[in-house]
Amino acid sequence: MPQDLKAAEKLIVALDVRSLDEAKEMIRKLSPDVRIFKVGMGLFTLCGPDAVALVHDNGARVFLDLKFHDIPNTVAHAVRSAAKLGVFMVNIHALGGSEMMMKAVEAARESEKRPKLLGVTVLTSMDQSAIGEVGIERKIEEEVVSLARLGKESGLDGVVASPNETGLIRKNLSKDFIIVTPGIRPTGAEKNDQKRVMTPKDAIMAGADYIVVGRPITETKDPLGAAKKIIKEMES
Ligand code: C5P
Numbered sequence: 001m002p003q004d005l006k007a008a009e010k011l012i013v014a015l016d017v018r019s020l021d022e023a024k025e026m027i028r029k030l031s032p033d034v035r036i037f038k039v040g041m042g043l044f045t046l047c048g049p050d051a052v053a054l055v056h057d058n059g060a061r062v063f064l065d066l067k068f069h070d071i072p073n074t075v076a077h078a079v080r081s082a083a084k085l086g087v088f089m090v091n092i093h094a095l096g097g098s099e100m101m102m103k104a105v106e107a108a109r110e111s112e113k114r115p116k117l118l119g120v121t122v123l124t125s126m127d128q129s130a131i132g133e134v135g136i137e138r139k140i141e142e143e144v145v146s147l148a149r150l151g152k153e154s155g156l157d158g159v160v161a162s163p164n165e166t167g168l169i170r171k172n173l174s175k176d177f178i179i180v181t182p183g184i185r186p187t188g189a190e191k192n193d194q195k196r197v198m199t200p201k202d203a204i205m206a207g208a209d210y211i212v213v214g215r216p217i218t219e220t221k222d223p224l225g226a227a228k229k230i231i232k233e234m235e236s
Pocket of ligand 1: 016123125192194214216
């Protein structure tokens with residue numbers, strides 16, 4: 001069960017770096033204390049599967065954050081490909097609908113090394129007026145819970161949720177539904193461009209199974225020290 005994980009296993013570090021060499025250096029600095037790295041669309045578009053292999057070669061796991069959103073057949077193909085890379089987690093947009101999600105789940109389940117499949121509900125960069133622009137009239141919170149529920153019914157293993165939504169989703173969905181929460185800032189850290197943030201400890205208390213942390217670790221002089229501090233903060 002995710003919620004029984006040790007603190008060190010709950011930390012996902014976002015590898016938002018600009019080259020494979022920078023990624024190599026960061027993984028080297030953080031291993032073996034950090035066990036999961038997030039490879040996003042920037043690094044993956046630049047380096048492809050080499051970025052994933054780099055993490056695996058260092059004995060860590062990968063959350064492949066590419067947020068697939070396309071017709072069901074194409075998304076299923078992409079999930080199958082991600083599974084072949086041996087990633088631990090991969091995500092898709094819940095707005096793609098239940099048929100798309102079910103096909104993605106089927107693709108993940110038929111793979112030898114089945115990745116955890118997560119849904120993205122409403123992007124945290126969108127506010128009420130932005131979702132109104134694309135024709136969604138419901139309140140953001142209702143939309144998020146409703147999409148998370150649809151994801152669960154379609155067989156997803158969990159969702160990526162902002163600190164604002166973590167508690168709400170945990171309250172409305174069962175305990176075994178994984179919640180991965182970015183927008184984490186340890187006490188006293190820079191917020192950067194994140195508007196709504198939570199401390200590692202508060203996010204875990206609100207129901208997050210995993211937290212995603214980028215700049216508060218990767219853009220400090222001592223990334224390993226920062227990671228260790230966050231793990232300790234979760235344990236306290
Ligand atoms: O540097 P920072 O800790 O803000 O990095 C957070 C990571 O999580 C980034 O890779 C960002 O793209 C990602 N993310 C996020 N908010 C979401 C989904 C993903 O910050 N809602």
